[in-house]
Amino acid sequence: MPGRDAAVLSGNALEDKVAALAGGLGLESRRQYRAGRRLWGSERRIDVVLRDKSSRKVLGVECKHQETAGSAEEKIPSTIKDIEAWPIPGLVVFDGPGFSENMRQYLLSTGKAVELADLESHLRLFFGLEL
Numbered sequence: 001m002p003g004r005d006a007a008v009l010s011g012n013a014l015e016d017k018v019a020a021l022a023g024g025l026g027l028e029s030r031r032q033y034r035a036g037r038r039l040w041g042s043e044r045r046i047d048v049v050l051r052d053k054s055s056r057k058v059l060g061v062e063c064k065h066q067e068t069a070g071s072a073e074e075k076i077p078s079t080i081k082d083i084e085a086w087p088i089p090g091l092v093v094f095d096g097p098g099f100s101e102n103m104r105q106y107l108l109s110t111g112k113a114v115e116l117a118d119l120e121s122h123l124r125l126f127f128g129l130e131l
Contacts, residue, residue, distance in 0.1 A: 010065040015047050018061055022050045052127045060090040066098030073103045080110050093119055
């Protein structure tokens with residue numbers, strides 16, 4: 001599939017950015033955390049799980065990067081739905097110029113997604129960190 005390898009690299013780079021940002025806020029992170037199975041039996045993995053040691057509060061983060069317009073957007077609604085099945089609260093962090101304006105607005109309207117540029121303030125609020 002054309003572009004698949006680039007998408008994986010971009011997704012990994014976004015995971016790196018999320019983990020680095022969280023680390024700068026004093027949060028622990030684990031990547032590709034196994035969290036059970038999906039309906040059709042495939043293994044469910046959460047891209048990044050963040051944890052505040054003092055409060056023991058956790059947040060799962062699904063990272064979505066899209067460099068160019070394409071079919072990756074079609075998977076977003078199922079990603080939002082999948083987060084509901086996680087055993088912890090979850091969030092989609094998205095980045096990249098390839099998301100259409102309609103998809104950006106859909107993601108933001110769910111209350112379960114945030115653009116990378118807004119992630120720090122979201123994490124500060126979620127974990128009760130200094131504002």
